[in-house]
Amino acid sequence: MDFSTTRSLDAMVDSLPEDYQKEYKRFKRAMDVLTKEPEPQVGQTPKEVVWTKNKAKLYRYQPAKVKTNKVPILIIYALINKPYILDLSPGSSLIEYLTDKGHDVYLLDWGTPGYEDRHMKFDDYVLDYIPRAVKKVLRKSEADELSILGYCIGGTLTAIFSALHPHLPIRNLVFLTSPFDFSNAGLFTKWVDEKYFNLDLMVDTYGNIPPETIDFGNKLLKPITNYIGPYVSLADRADNEEFVKNWTLLQKWVADGVPFPGEAYRQWIGEFYQKNKLIKNELYIRGQQVKLSNIKANVLNIAADRDHIAIPEQTERLMDKISSEDKTFELVSAGHVSVTVGKGAAKNTYPMIETWLREHSE
Numbered sequence: 001m002d003f004s005t006t007r008s009l010d011a012m013v014d015s016l017p018e019d020y021q022k023e024y025k026r027f028k029r030a031m032d033v034l035t036k037e038p039e040p041q042v043g044q045t046p047k048e049v050v051w052t053k054n055k056a057k058l059y060r061y062q063p064a065k066v067k068t069n070k071v072p073i074l075i076i077y078a079l080i081n082k083p084y085i086l087d088l089s090p091g092s093s094l095i096e097y098l099t100d101k102g103h104d105v106y107l108l109d110w111g112t113p114g115y116e117d118r119h120m121k122f123d124d125y126v127l128d129y130i131p132r133a134v135k136k137v138l139r140k141s142e143a144d145e146l147s148i149l150g151y152c153i154g155g156t157l158t159a160i161f162s163a164l165h166p167h168l169p170i171r172n173l174v175f176l177t178s179p180f181d182f183s184n185a186g187l188f189t190k191w192v193d194e195k196y197f198n199l200d201l202m203v204d205t206y207g208n209i210p211p212e213t214i215d216f217g218n219k220l221l222k223p224i225t226n227y228i229g230p231y232v233s234l235a236d237r238a239d240n241e242e243f244v245k246n247w248t249l250l251q252k253w254v255a256d257g258v259p260f261p262g263e264a265y266r267q268w269i270g271e272f273y274q275k276n277k278l279i280k281n282e283l284y285i286r287g288q289q290v291k292l293s294n295i296k297a298n299v300l301n302i303a304a305d306r307d308h309i310a311i312p313e314q315t316e317r318l319m320d321k322i323s324s325e326d327k328t329f330e331l332v333s334a335g336h337v338s339v340t341v342g343k344g345a346a347k348n349t350y351p352m353i354e355t356w357l358r359e360h361s362e
Helices: 006-014 018-035 083-087 094-100 122-141 153-164 187-191 199-206 211-220 223-237 241-254 262-274 312-320 343-359
Strands: 047-053 056-061 073-076 105-109 146-151 170-176 298-304 327-332
Touching: 018 223, 018 241, 047 122, 056 094, 056 122, 073 122, 073 153, 083 094, 083 105, 094 105, 094 343, 105 122, 122 146, 122 153, 122 262, 146 153, 153 170, 170 343, 187 211, 199 262, 211 223, 223 241, 298 312, 298 343, 312 327, 327 343
Parallel strands: 073 105, 073 146, 146 170, 170 298, 298 327
Antiparallel strands: 047 056, 056 105
16 A cells, blocks of 8 residues: 555554554654644743843733732742743743732743853852842832742752841742752762762863753653653653643753853752752851851742652751741642642642732731
């Protein structure tokens, strides 16, 4: 039989038993997704840029929407990947959810660092960028206090910033799958051990750490799940259009990494993973000692039970160090990324965060 055209192949498939037809259609749909379809749209919640510094931008979301909650929310994102994971698509967006509930939401997007940013350190983010963003949020919202939500490394940065600025009007802190204790960081602990990992050589060679390197390390924690699993799932569920939509959105984000500024990476691995200075009160930022006990704001600390990047014990340890009288630790059934996207996040994580913020902002 001549299969020189797709039409002739489809005609042959139509003559096969129904189960074979379904398998073929799923396979064909999966191939179309991988080779033909355009990238999906992301970050669709309306926003405006209210402040910039170097590559960083401070966004205010749904600026025209009436704000019924008086305490604005500043989201501090991580130094890897792009922040639209928090605004992936309508219905799967923490930012959309919060703004729809009347919150005044801002996000500090670090942008994409270039080679000229290889000397950027945690010191710069914590002492030069975040304080100015906080002042801009308070001024723009005409508010006396604010809440800060930190995701992943963004939460670690937020904790350092809050500990160094106890005089600022920070009412609430939400930490979302953020690591604080690095005494046991799973496989990462072994991989970056000083005995085997030449940190200085890596940073001095690259300048900025390429996003592919960061992605490779994260995926290697669960190689079968991360490298093969997504494509097996797509082949098996390609006839489910909702699944296909979410799959393409998430795969776009996973592949859309940004470089890690070299000196910040040297600190991240050397002072956090290798020496665990933060939890020990041994971390210094431009000569200032970081004491987590200086944190007195209300705290909601969320960990995910299937998180292999920031495992729950790394996250929970913060609770023993802070001085907050009102502090809550929540362990949710999710992974490091699924805690923020998908049906489970929309059903559990979003309402949990919004309810807690609303109750602690009255």
